[in-house]
Amino acid sequence: xxxxxxxxxxxxxxxxxxxxxxxxxxxxxGDMRDTKCRDCRRLDAEANLPDDxxxxxxxxxxTRLLAFRTELxxxxxxPPYVILHNRTLRDLARAHPTTLDEIRxxxxxxxxxRETLGPAILDFLKTI
Numbered sequence: 724x725x726x727x728x729x730x731x732x733x734x735x736x737x738x739x740x741x742x743x744x745x746x747x748x749x750x751x752x753g754d755m756r757d758t759k760c761r762d763c764r765r766l767d768a769e770a771n772l773p774d775d776x777x778x779x780x781x782x783x784x785x786t787r788l789l790a791f792r793t794e795l796x797x798x799x800x801x802p803p804y805v806i807l808h809n810r811t812l813r814d815l816a817r818a819h820p821t822t823l824d825e826i827r828x829x830x831x832x833x834x835x836x837r838e839t840l841g842p843a844i845l846d847f848l849k850t851i
């Protein structure tokens with residue numbers, strides 16, 4: 724059964740009712756006051772990003788890296804951010820490394836991730 728909530732975000736400036744799930748209702752602890760839906764919160768977050776956030780990033784590679792990370796996360800039964808953060812994926816899509824040493828230069832990849840994930844990342848990057 725669906726629930727509705729009033730969204731006052733940028734996509735719903737006149738306070739439209741938006742559908743939420745029971746999970747969303749429970750997370751809001753039943754509080755159905757004016758708030759923002761997930762899409763409006765995401766748009767607000769993107770509007771506050773630094774200007775150089777996407778500079779030099781191949782968006783297609785980033786999208787494919789997101790899918791790759793999701794597959795790895797499902798295989799290891801962990802959330803995707805445990806595998807690699809979005810900032811790391813952006814750096815990978817920006818740098819398009821071809822060696823393990825180049826992967827080490829990307830944000831969020833230390834020696835352990837370079838050794839455990841590096842070869843798989845390089846193999847994946849060769850396919851895109």
